[in-house]
Amino acid sequence: MPQQRPPARLSAPVQRRGPGRRSRGRWAAGVLSFAVLATSCGGWAVLNGVGSSLDRVDAIGGGPDRPADDGASTFLVVGTDEREGIPESTLKDVLHAGGESCHCTDTMMVVQLSADRGRATVVSVPRDSYVDIPAHQDLATGKQVAASKGKINAAYGMGGAPLAVRTVEQNTGLRIDHYVEVDFLAFVSTVDALGGVEVCTPKPLKDDYSGLDLPAGTSRLDGAGALRYVRARHVDGSSDLGRMHRQQKFLAQLLHRATAGNALLDPAKLTGVLDTVLHSVKVDKGLGNAELLEFAGRLKDLSASNADFATVPLAQVDHQVAGWGSTVLWDEKGAAALFEAVRAGRPLTVAGAGAPASTAPPSAPPVAGTVPPGEVRVQVLNGAGVQGLGFRVDAELRKAGFATTGTPSNAPGGTSAARTVIRYDPRWDESVKTLAAALPDAELESVPGLGSTFQVVAGSEYRSPAGGASPSRAASATPAAAASAPAVAGAESGTEIGCPG
Numbered sequence: 405m406p407q408q409r410p411p412a413r414l415s416a417p418v419q420r421r422g423p424g425r426r427s428r429g430r431w432a433a434g435v436l437s438f439a440v441l442a443t444s445c446g447g448w449a450v451l452n453g454v455g456s457s458l459d460r461v462d463a464i465g466g467g468p469d470r471p472a473d474d475g476a477s478t479f480l481v482v483g484t485d486e487r488e489g490i491p492e493s494t495l496k497d498v499l500h501a502g503g504e505s506c507h508c509t510d511t512m513m514v515v516q517l518s519a520d521r522g523r524a525t526v527v528s529v530p531r532d533s534y535v536d537i538p539a540h541q542d543l544a545t546g547k548q549v550a551a552s553k554g555k556i557n558a559a560y561g562m563g564g565a566p567l568a569v570r571t572v573e574q575n576t577g578l579r580i581d582h583y584v585e586v587d588f589l590a591f592v593s594t595v596d597a598l599g600g601v602e603v604c605t606p607k608p609l610k611d612d613y614s615g616l617d618l619p620a621g622t623s624r625l626d627g628a629g630a631l632r633y634v635r636a637r638h639v640d641g642s643s644d645l646g647r648m649h650r651q652q653k654f655l656a657q658l659l660h661r662a663t664a665g666n667a668l669l670d671p672a673k674l675t676g677v678l679d680t681v682l683h684s685v686k687v688d689k690g691l692g693n694a695e696l697l698e699f700a701g702r703l704k705d706l707s708a709s710n711a712d713f714a715t716v717p718l719a720q721v722d723h724q725v726a727g728w729g730s731t732v733l734w735d736e737k738g739a740a741a742l743f744e745a746v747r748a749g750r751p752l753t754v755a756g757a758g759a760p761a762s763t764a765p766p767s768a769p770p771v772a773g774t775v776p777p778g779e780v781r782v783q784v785l786n787g788a789g790v791q792g793l794g795f796r797v798d799a800e801l802r803k804a805g806f807a808t809t810g811t812p813s814n815a816p817g818g819t820s821a822a823r824t825v826i827r828y829d830p831r832w833d834e835s836v837k838t839l840a841a842a843l844p845d846a847e848l849e850s851v852p853g854l855g856s857t858f859q860v861v862a863g864s865e866y867r868s869p870a871g872g873a874s875p876s877r878a879a880s881a882t883p884a885a886a887a888s889a890p891a892v893a894g895a896e897s898g899t900e901i902g903c904p905g
Contacts, residue, residue: 463565463583534731592627645811656898708898752895777805787821795894
C-alpha cells in the first residue's frame with residue numbers, strides 16, 4: 405500500500421528548558437491514552453505504578469451553577485499550541501509546527517463514556533466558536549473580569565484550565581468530570597510505539613503549511629506523519645472544520661489499532677506506550693489512581709464500532725466580531741439537540757442505537773459519466789435555511805459513495821433557495837455528470853475557476869440521491885425503524901468514518 409514519505413526522526417528525546425515548563429500540543433495523545441489503557445489487564449499495573457507521577461492541574465471547580473451529574477464519565481480533552489522548550493530545528497524540520505504559539509487551546513473535544521460502559525461519544529468543538537465566557541480572574545493581571553463573549557479557545561489564556569472547563573460547561577450544559585491536556589511530542593512518540601496508524605483518503609492530501617503530502621488510498625503513518633495529518637488546515641477550503649473531521653477519522657482508526665488484534669499484547673510495548681502517555685499529559689487533581697483504574701475498566705470493551713463522533717452544528721462560519729475577527733456561530737437548535745442527546749446518554753447514530761447494521765453495500769447512484777462517485781469531491785451548502793439540511797445532504801451523498809467534505813455550512817448570500825444547485829468548474833465536466841445523475845432535479849451552474857471540489861447548494865425542494873430513500877418510503881417506516889433513526893444530524897459512528905476492511 406502507499407506509504408507516507410519517512411520524515412526526519414527524533415534522534416534523541418527533546419529536552420525541555422526550565423523546570424516545570426512543558427509544551428502542550430495536540431488532542432490525540434490524551435485520547436490515545438483512552439484507547440491504550442483498555443487493551444490489557446497488564447496495563448492496569450503499569451498505570452497504577454505511574455499514575456502518581458502525572459502532572460496535575462486544579463481544573464474542576466465547584467459551585468451550585470454547575471450542570472447536574474448525569475452518571476457518565478465526561479472528559480474535556482484539550483491541546484494547546486505552546487512550543488516552549490522544543491528546539492527550533494525540531495519544530496521546523498520534524499514537526500512542521502512553525503510560527504508563533506498562542507496561549508490558547510488549539511483543539512478541544514468532549515469525550516464521554518456512557519454510564520453502562522458500552523459506548524463513547526466524541527464531540528469536536530470548533531476553536532473559533534463565539535460563546536459566553538464566565539466571569540473570572542485574569543491570569544495576567546490578577547483582576548476580576550466580568551462575563552463577556554469571545555472565542556472559546558481564548559478562555560484557557562484568560563483563566564487557565566478552570567475557565568476552559570467552566571466555559572464548556574456553561575455553553576454545552578454538560579458536566580465535565582475530568583480534564584486532560586496533552587503534548588504533541590507525546591503524540592508522535594506514542595503513535596510510533598503503536599507501530600503507526602493507518603489512514604485512508606479518496607484523493608491525495610497536500611498541505612505545505614503542515615508538511616502533509618499523502619497519496620490517495622490507505623497509508624500507514626508514523627508519529628510525525630500522523631501529526632501532520634491531524635494538524636493540516638489548508639488541504640481544502642474547509643480549514644478547521646475539515647481538520648476536525650480528519651481528527652475524528654484518525655481517532656476512529658487509532659481506536660481500531662489499539663483494540664484490534666495483538667497490537668498491545670506485548671507487555672513491554674504496552675508499558676512503553678503507557679509510560680510515554682502518562683508522563684506527557686496534564687490531568688485534573690480528581691483523576692487519581694483509583695479513578696484511572698476505573699476508567700480503564702470502562703474502556704475494556706470499547707472499539708471504533710461503538711463510538712459516535714459529531715461536531716457542534718454551525719450556523720455561520722465567518723461571523724466578524726470587532727476585536728476577535730472571524731468567528732463561528734453555533735446553530736442554536738442543532739447544538740441544543742446534540743448536547744441534549746449527549747447529556748441523556750442517547751446514541752447519536754443508528755448503529756449506536758442498536759439497530760442492525762446493514763451488510764449490503766450502499767446503493768450506488770446511476771452513473772451517467774465515467775468517473776466513479778468516490779472520486780467526486782463535494783462540499784455541501786445549506787441554501788434553504790432548513791435546520792439540519794446541510795448535514796443530511798452531506799450524509800446522504802456520502803452514503804451514495806461521494807467524497808463529501810463532512811463539513812457542511814450555510815450558503816453565502818441568503819438561505820431562501822427552493823431548487824438545489826450543483827456548482828462546478830467546467831474543467832471537470834465529466835465528473836459533474838456523475839453528481840448530476842445522483843441529483844437529477846438539481847440545476848447545474850458552471851463556475852470557471854471553482855476547482856475540483858463541487859458545491860451542492862441544497863434548496864428546500866431537495867430530494868435524496870437517486871437510489872436512496874424517498875419521502876414516501878421514509879413515511880412508511882415502521883415505528884421501530886423510526887425509533888432507531890439518527891438522534892443527531894451529521895453524527896457518524898467510528899466504523900463509518902474509519903478505513904474500510
